[in-house]
Amino acid sequence: MTPAARISAAIEVLDAILDGAHAEKALGGWARRSRFAGSKDRAALRDHVFGVLRCWRSYAALGGAGTGRGLMIGALRAQGSDPEEFFTGEGHAPEPLSAAERAAGSAPTGAARLDLPDWLWPLFEASLGDAAEDAALALRSRAPVMLRVNLRQGDPAQAIAHLANEGIVAQPHDIASTALHVTEGERKISGSACYNDGLVELQDGSSQAAMARLEIAPGARVMDYCAGGGGKVLALAARVEGAFFAHDTAPQRMKDLPVRAERAGVRVDIVETARLRDEGPFDLVLCDAPCSGSGTWRRTPEAKWALTPERLNELTSIQRQILQDAAPLVTPGGVLVYATCSLFADENQATISHFLNKNPEWEIIDETRFAISEAGDGFYISQLRKKS
Numbered sequence: 001m002t003p004a005a006r007i008s009a010a011i012e013v014l015d016a017i018l019d020g021a022h023a024e025k026a027l028g029g030w031a032r033r034s035r036f037a038g039s040k041d042r043a044a045l046r047d048h049v050f051g052v053l054r055c056w057r058s059y060a061a062l063g064g065a066g067t068g069r070g071l072m073i074g075a076l077r078a079q080g081s082d083p084e085e086f087f088t089g090e091g092h093a094p095e096p097l098s099a100a101e102r103a104a105g106s107a108p109t110g111a112a113r114l115d116l117p118d119w120l121w122p123l124f125e126a127s128l129g130d131a132a133e134d135a136a137l138a139l140r141s142r143a144p145v146m147l148r149v150n151l152r153q154g155d156p157a158q159a160i161a162h163l164a165n166e167g168i169v170a171q172p173h174d175i176a177s178t179a180l181h182v183t184e185g186e187r188k189i190s191g192s193a194c195y196n197d198g199l200v201e202l203q204d205g206s207s208q209a210a211m212a213r214l215e216i217a218p219g220a221r222v223m224d225y226c227a228g229g230g231g232k233v234l235a236l237a238a239r240v241e242g243a244f245f246a247h248d249t250a251p252q253r254m255k256d257l258p259v260r261a262e263r264a265g266v267r268v269d270i271v272e273t274a275r276l277r278d279e280g281p282f283d284l285v286l287c288d289a290p291c292s293g294s295g296t297w298r299r300t301p302e303a304k305w306a307l308t309p310e311r312l313n314e315l316t317s318i319q320r321q322i323l324q325d326a327a328p329l330v331t332p333g334g335v336l337v338y339a340t341c342s343l344f345a346d347e348n349q350a351t352i353s354h355f356l357n358k359n360p361e362w363e364i365i366d367e368t369r370f371a372i373s374e375a376g377d378g379f380y381i382s383q384l385r386k387k388s
């Protein structure tokens, strides 16, 4: 496909999203209808669509309309290209710009410049102060592809060499001793032997760094209380011999965990909610709570536009309840860990303050906020221990 034909396809997919389709579904639907497209075309289309999803408001302003066409015109103007070079009407190119389209479009201002819904900007400012604008702007770019080296199977130098043999270029990154930043061949990872044999896992740099902060003594009993796919417990189990457990109120979210654990060469026992008390107590209970995900919106830009104040309130209630429910599972002298990939104080520091107010026998022993960076998403982690 020509670059202009790819833009036509992006317009079609963006219009489907505007009609209510999720981006993945709209992209999948387009791919099924367009058997002529190769993998490079599909990748380029995906890049267009996700690029627009991250920068929806500013591109709509620059393009003069929040339609598929307007957004792609805005995207081209944002990168300094002339839309008229692509909107020629020739072959599969989009129709030429009308006089109205040529005249439309203005520089975005306010929250539109930062590509945030209006109601979220005050929350960014209240949570991040001087760092708020940088965080919002960082969310307009692609996220890095990061790998975690599974130290049970090899070291970073070996992983880099093996990956290179499979056409994947990666460099160590000092965000974490296990972190590799992939700079070429990202799309080959899931099919590579390095990944399928468990030498590397896909894991964001901040998540790796946050897990590295947790002290785990050999033989410790560790519970990942909100395990989901199990990325966090796998990172912990790779570090030290111990007894590792996973729980989630939605057990189907853990369906891939046994396979991932086997691939990594570690053991993780899944615990049903009804058996939590019998299996406990645990030396460390990690609550990687459901959250707005605002620190990861580079990867999931649709969520930035879908979040509502009501949903945020609902999430903070769930987070508070999770900490309250998980605390009794911690052994005397053990550690309760609370983590989110949110940037918002309401989901982070305020949740911890609420817990400490209700449970004054606990205290914070460590609290770290990870800013969005070239190696990691926004992440928050707090460790609590009962006062002795």
Ligand SMILES: C[S@@+](CC[C@H](N)C(=O)[O-])C[C@H]1O[C@@H](n2cnc3c(N)ncnc32)[C@H](O)[C@@H]1O
Pocket (backbone or CB within 6 Å): 225, 226, 227, 228, 229, 230, 231, 232, 233, 247, 248, 249, 250, 253, 288, 289, 290, 291, 318, 322
């Ligand atoms: C942020 S995700 C966890 C991601 C996971 N730790 C990882 O690294 O891949 C939060 C998880 O918490 C689960 N969850 C929601 N409410 C819960 C509750 N009350 N108790 C335990 N888990 C809950 C969700 O089903 C979801 O899988």
